[in-house]
Structures are given as structure tokens and as C-alpha cells.
Amino acid sequence: xxxxxxxxxxxxxxxxxxxxxxxxxxxxxxxxxxxxxxxxxxxxxxxxxxxxxxxxxxxxxxxxxxxxxxxxxxxxxxxxxxxxxxxxxxxxxxxxxxxxxxxxxxxxxxxxxxxxxxxxxxxxxxxxxxxxxxxxxxxxxxxxxxxxxxxxxxxxxxxxxxxxxxxxxxxxxxxxxxxxxxxxxxxxxxxxxxxxxxxxxxxxxxxxxxxxxxxxxxxxxxxxxxxxxxxxxxxxxxxxxxxxxxxxxxxxxxxxxxxxxxxxxxxxxxxxxxxxxxxxxxxxxxxxxxxxxxxxxxxxxxxxxxxxxxxxxxxxxxxxxxxxxxxxxx
Amino acid sequence: xxxxxxxxxxxxxxxxxxxxxxxxxxxxxxxxxxxxxxxxxxxxxxxxxxxxxxxxxxxxxxxxxxxxxxxxxxxxxxxxxxxxxxxxxxxxxxxxxxxxxxxxxxxxxxxxxxxxxxxxxxxxxxxxxxxxxxxxxxxxxxxxxxxxxxxxxxxxxxxxxxxxxxxxxxxxxxxxxxxxxxxxxxxxxxxxxxxxxxxxxxxxxxxxxxxxxxxxxxxxxxxxxxxxxxxxxxxxxxxxxxxxxxxxxxxxxxxxxxxxxxxxxxxxxxxxxxxxxxxxxxxxxxxxxxxxxxxxxxxxxxxxxxxx
Numbered sequence: 098x099x100x101x102x103x104x105x106x107x108x109x110x111x112x113x114x115x116x117x118x119x120x121x122x123x124x125x126x127x128x129x130x131x132x133x134x135x136x137x138x139x140x141x142x143x144x145x146x147x148x149x150x151x152x153x154x155x156x157x158x159x160x161x162x163x164x165x166x167x168x169x170x171x172x173x174x175x176x177x178x179x180x181x182x183x184x185x186x187x188x189x190x191x192x193x194x195x196x197x198x199x200x201x202x203x204x205x206x207x208x209x210x211x212x213x214x215x216x217x218x219x220x221x222x223x224x225x226x227x228x229x230x231x232x233x234x235x236x237x238x239x240x241x242x243x244x245x246x247x248x249x250x251x252x253x254x255x256x257x258x259x260x261x262x263x264x265x266x267x268x269x270x271x272x273x274x275x276x277x278x279x280x281x282x283x284x285x286x287x288x289x290x291x292x293x294x295x296x297x298x299x300x301x302x303x304x305x306x307x308x309x310x311x312x313x314x315x316x317x318x319x320x321x322x323x324x325x326x327x328x329x330x331x332x333x334x335x336x337x338x339x340x341x342x343x344x345x346x347x348x349x350x351x352x353x354x355x356x357x358x359x360x361x362x363x364x365x366x367x368x369x370x371x372x373x374x375x376x377x378x379x380x381x382x383x384x385x386x387x388x389x390x391x392x393x394x395x396x397x398x399x400x401x402x403x404x405x406x407x408x409x410x411x412x413x414x415x416x417x418x419x420x421x422x423x424x425x426x427x
Numbered sequence: 428x429x430x431x432x433x434x435x436x437x438x439x440x441x442x443x444x445x446x447x448x449x450x451x452x453x454x455x456x457x458x459x460x461x462x463x464x465x466x467x468x469x470x471x472x473x474x475x476x477x478x479x480x481x482x483x484x485x486x487x488x489x490x491x492x493x494x495x496x497x498x499x500x501x502x503x504x505x506x507x508x509x510x511x512x513x514x515x516x517x518x519x520x521x522x523x524x525x526x527x528x529x530x531x532x533x534x535x536x537x538x539x540x541x542x543x544x545x546x547x548x549x550x551x552x553x554x555x556x557x558x559x560x561x562x563x564x565x566x567x568x569x570x571x572x573x574x575x576x577x578x579x580x581x582x583x584x585x586x587x588x589x590x591x592x593x594x595x596x597x598x599x600x601x602x603x604x605x606x607x608x609x610x611x612x613x614x615x616x617x618x619x620x621x622x623x624x625x626x627x628x629x630x631x632x633x634x635x636x637x638x639x640x641x642x643x644x645x646x647x648x649x650x651x652x653x654x655x656x657x658x659x660x661x662x663x664x665x666x667x668x669x670x671x672x673x674x675x676x677x678x679x680x681x682x683x684x685x686x687x688x689x690x691x692x693x694x695x696x697x698x699x700x701x702x703x704x705x706x707x708x709x710x711x712x713x714x715x716x717x718x719x720x721x722x723x724x725x726x727x728x729x730x731x732x733x734x735x
Contacts, residue, residue, distance in 0.1 A: 137532060145546045147623050217452040224445025235456055241680055245689045246713040247463035249702055287455025322444050347552050398558055405552055413545050
């Protein structure tokens with residue numbers, strides 16, 4: 098009885114909807130909206146899964162024990178979770194000392210990049226000098242030229258480092274800077290570090306967007322050019338400073354091209370140490386089973402990613418806000 | 428000296444300060460880029476032998492021999508080069524449109540947007556060559572080891588679960604779609620992982636671009652009765668067009684710097700110690716990238732609408 102009434106109700110409603118054009122349109126609009134939202138949710142969830150799936154895989158593998166590794170019934174959640182993978186990976190990666198050194202290296206290079214690139218960007222944005230357009234074209238050229246086109250000369254330059262013959266004047270021989278992080282510092286100091294062109298471009302766009310009145314006020318109040326730049330303009334450029342910081346930290350930390358080219362040691366660049374982790378474990382700990390070795394590698398990957406993901410999550414909110422306001426978009 | 432300084436006008440002083448600001452970069456650019464490009468060109472025309480004792484090097488002029496060797500004799504250069512360029516041509520439009528689409532989705536307001544955005548920018552972090560290399564290595568070890576069997580087992584399991592793609596392809600083929608289009612689509616679907624991984628920065632740029640479009644334009648479009656589809660093509664697309672160039676340039680450069688040609692020229696230089704040949708590889712691939720960049724940018728620029 099109750100069912101019949103309910104069905105009648107629905108029928109009446111359906112009749113009303115089909116007969117009244119206004120209601121029909123409203124109904125279809127609603128259906129369309131719901132379907133669209135569903136499609137959007139599906140896409141967002143799907144793509145998020147594609148992005149996160151390798152991390153989920155690494156995490157699951159890094160916690161599974163030997164028994165789980167060979168159990169075909171285990172999927173994602175290990176049955177006998179263990180921390181053994183992490184302890185051995187930490188030992189063989191020499192994790193904490195290497196990480197501290199790597200972070201120190203990454204952060205100092207980032208600091209240098211920030212200083213130099215913001216300076217250059219400011220110079221291009223606010224001063225008029227002859228050949229400015231041509232020189233800014235050179236910045237764009239720097240972004241566009243793939244760094245492998247200049248890798249051999251860079252290698253040779255730092256292999257026998259001898260600026261203007263000064264070094265050989267003092268010590269008699271050009272020095273070999275390979276194996277340490279010094280080449281990277283030198284390049285960053287001269288505004289040609291890892292992707293410096295992009296940072297210069299970002300800063301330039303942002304400074305161009307700031308009102309000129311700020312500097313004029315500073316000038317009237319008696320601030321010099323450098324004081325204005327460091328204390329006023331740079332403080333106002335916080336959004337792009339954060340954007341560049343995040344990009345630079347992440348790219349520098351992940352960089353293997355320059356690390357390989359300058360033969361920077363595994364003790365400083367932890368992502369380089371990762372590639373020899375499996376070999377080290379198989380020779381030192383006599384674990385020869387590739388399936389098990391892969392679990393250690395997964396633990397190592399998680400360990401290497403952890404600090405950078407933490408930094409990213411900390412700065413993430415400012416980063417996204419900063420990107421929206423900073424000069425990436427001219 | 429002081430007297431001379433006083434004679435400078437304000438404008439001259441400003442331009443001098445300007446040069447001071449860009450001085451570090453200027454020195455770096457001349458030393459590391461102009462000089463290096465010149466040297467790369469020089470190496471390509473010479474046979475370079477390293478002096479291992481003193482760290483110096485000797486050059487012996489050989490003319491175009493290295494180029495001839497690269498194109499006529501070398502086993503894999505031409506294949507690697509063409510496959511890199513083809514991959515780029517497939518990837519670039521896909522990445523651009525995917526990131527534009529994603530930026531439009533992420534630009535809307537919905538609950539949990541902050542988390543989703545954080546996830547979408549993760550690929551910038553995860554796109555690490557070191558991790559890729561380590562995983563490749565472990566994949567190689569897996570193929571050689573005893574666990575071959577295990578790998579086969581998982582493969583068959585996946586086959587039974589997986590959706591049968593061949594069936595779909597057959598269906599579309601019998602519908603009369605051209606085979607080349609099907610190839611492109613299949614390649615696109617197979618690359619979805621790479622595409623998502625490579626589009627982090629592009630999504631950021633597009634989000635920033637979308638934010639800079641004033642809302643009044645959309646209001647006008649709505650009042651005039653434009654549908655969402657029309658609004659996209661008449662308002663959104665022209666307004667983000669200038670940033671499409673930025674993104675395409677970034678994508679091409681990024682794509683090329685991780686391509687196989689780079690790996691090949693690195694290997695030839697530092698594993699086979701054939702520096703001249705490596706310079707030829709770098710030079711040829713860079714020139715091809717630059718030509719592609721110029722052609723693509725010129726093509727897009729012609730169709731770009733500049734609001735200001």
C-alpha cells in the first residue's frame with residue numbers, strides 16, 4: 098500500500114516535470130550539474146591516484162618483510178610490517194650525515210641563486226642602459242639552450258680552473274675543482290647555476306610589476322640604490338622569492354646532471370648515493386635477491402624524498418599563493 | 428678621478444648602476460655560455476685527446492670528420508635523435524592541453540582544493556632523475572635475476588585483470604578512424620604517466636594565467652548568452668594564449684634536457700671518451716631543438732591575441 102502511494106507520488110512528479118517546460122529545464126540542468134561534478138571528481142581522483150601511486154608503492158614495499166615479498170596474496174598492506182629496510186638503508190646511505198651535508202649544500206646554493214638572480218632581475222627591470230634588450234634576449238637564450246650543449250667546456254673549465262691565469266700565477270698549476278661542490282657555487286655566483294635563467298625571468302617580471310613610486314619615495318627619503326634594493330624591493334618581492342626558493346631547492350636537490358658532470362661525491366649529494374645503494378647492500382650485506390634489494394631501494398627512495406616533501410608541504414601554501422601573485426605570468 | 432665622476436649625468440649614473448646589478452650574470456654568461464658554445468663548436472671540428480697527467484687537452488683538426496662519422500657510421504645516433512624528436516612532438520601538445528585542462532579544473536572552487544593542488548604539484552618534486560635511474564637499474568636486475576618467474580606471474584595476473592585495450596582499438600578501427608590517429612591516441616594513453624609527471628610547472632603557469640583574467644569578461648559572456656564551450660574558446664583560450672608560448676617553450680626545453688640524446692652524448696663523452704663526437708651530438712641536437720622552438724613559437728605567435 099505504502100509502496101503504491103510512493104510510486105504514484107513519483108509518477109505525479111514525473112508528469113509535472115514533463116508537462117511544465119520550466120521544471121523540465123530545471124530538472125535537466127540539475128542532472129547535468131551532478132554528472133559534470135561526478136566527471137570532475139573522477140578526473141581529479143584518477144589523476145591524483147596516478148601521481149600518488151608510485152609513492153604508495155614505495156611506502157608499501159618499504160615496510161614489507163621477506164615473507165610479504167614472496168607472498169602473492171599481499172597487496173599494498175604488508176602482513177608482517179618491518180622497519181628493517183629502513184634501518185639498513187639508513188646505514189648504507191650514511192643517511193643523516195649525508196642528508197645534513199646535502200641540505201646545507203642545497204640551501205646555500207639556493208641562497209646564492211636568490212641573491213644573484215633577484216639582483217640581475219632587478220637590474221633588468223628598473224635600470225635603462227645601452228644594449229638592455231639584447232642582453233635580456235641573452236637571458237632567454239640561456240633558458241632555451243640545453244645545458245648539455247655546454248657540458249664538455251664546463252667540465253674542462255673546472256677540470257683546470259684558471260681564471261685569467263691568476264691561479265697558475267700563484268700555485269704554478271691550474272687547480273682541479275672536480276669532485277667537490279665548488280663549481281656549482283662558482284656558477285651560481287655568476288648567475289649561471291641550475292636554471293638561473295628562469296629565476297632571473299621570474300624576478301624581472303615581478304619587479305616590473307611593482308609601482309615605481311616605492312623607489313621614488315625611498316630615494317626622496319635618502320636611501321641609496323643598494324639600500325632600496327635590499328631593504329625595500331626585495332622585501333616587497335616575497336611572493337617571487339618564495340616561488341624561486343621552492344623551485345630552486347627542489348631542482349637543486351633532485352639535480353643529477355651537474356652532480357654527475359662535476360663528479361660531486363656521494364657524500365654530499367644524496368640522490369647520487371641512491372643509485373649505488375643496491376650495489377652496496379648486495380656486496381656488503383650479502384643480500385643477492387633482486388626482489389629483496391628492490392625493497393631496500395624503495396626504503397631509500399622514501400628516505401631521500403622525505404625531507405624535500407616536508408619542505409614542500411611547509412612552503413606549499415605560500416608557494417601557490419606566491420605563484421599566483423608573482424611574476425611567472427607577465 | 429673624482430672630477431670625472433661628477434661629470435656623469437644622472438642617467439649615466441643610473442645606467443652604470445644597472446650594469447653593476449647585472450654584472451655577475453654578464454660575466455657568467457660570457458664565460459660559461461658564449462665561450463662554452465664557441466668551444467663546443469671547436470671540439471666538434473677537432474679530435475680531442477685528454478692529457479691525463481696535467482689535466483690539459485690537445486686538439487687535432489679533423490674538419491667535418493666527426494659530423495660524417497655521427498651521421499654515416501655511428502650505430503644509434505640517428506635513431507635516438509629521431510625518436511627523441513618524435514617523442515617531443517607527441518608530448519608537447521599533449522602536455523600543454525592536459526595542463527590547461529587541469530589548471531581550469533583546479534581553478535574552480537571546490538572542497539578540498541588545497542589538498543588536490545598540493546598533490547598536483549608533487550610531480551615537480553617526484554620528477555627526479557636519480558629516482559628514475561635507480562628504478563631503471565632495479566628493473567634491469569629484476570630481469571636478469573631468478574625472480575624472472577615472479578615477474579612473469581605478476582604479468583599474467585595483470586593481463587587477466589586489465590581491461591582489454593585491443594578490443595577497443597579494433598572497434599575504433601572498424602569504425603573507419605585513420606590508423607595514424609589511432610596510433611597517436613594509443614601512444615597518448617600509454618604515456619599518461621609521463622605526461623602527468625611532466626606537467627607540474629605548466630599547470631602552475633596556467634593557473635596563474637587564469638587568475639589574471641578579469642571576472643567581468645566572463646560576466647559579459649554570460650549576459651550575452653554564451654555557453655560554457657563558447658566561453659572557453661572565445662574568452663579563456665585567447666586570454667591564456669600568450670602563456671601557451673611560455674609553456675610550450677618550457678616543455679620543449681624540459682623534454683629535451685631529459686631525452687635520450689643527452690644521455691647518449693654524456694655516455695659518449697665520459698664513458699667512451701670520444702669528446703669530439705659528443706660535441707657533435709650536443710651541437711646537432713641543440714640546433715634541432717632551437718629550430719623546433721623557433722618554428723613552433725613563430726607558428727603560435729601568429730595566432731596569439733595580445734590583450735594589451
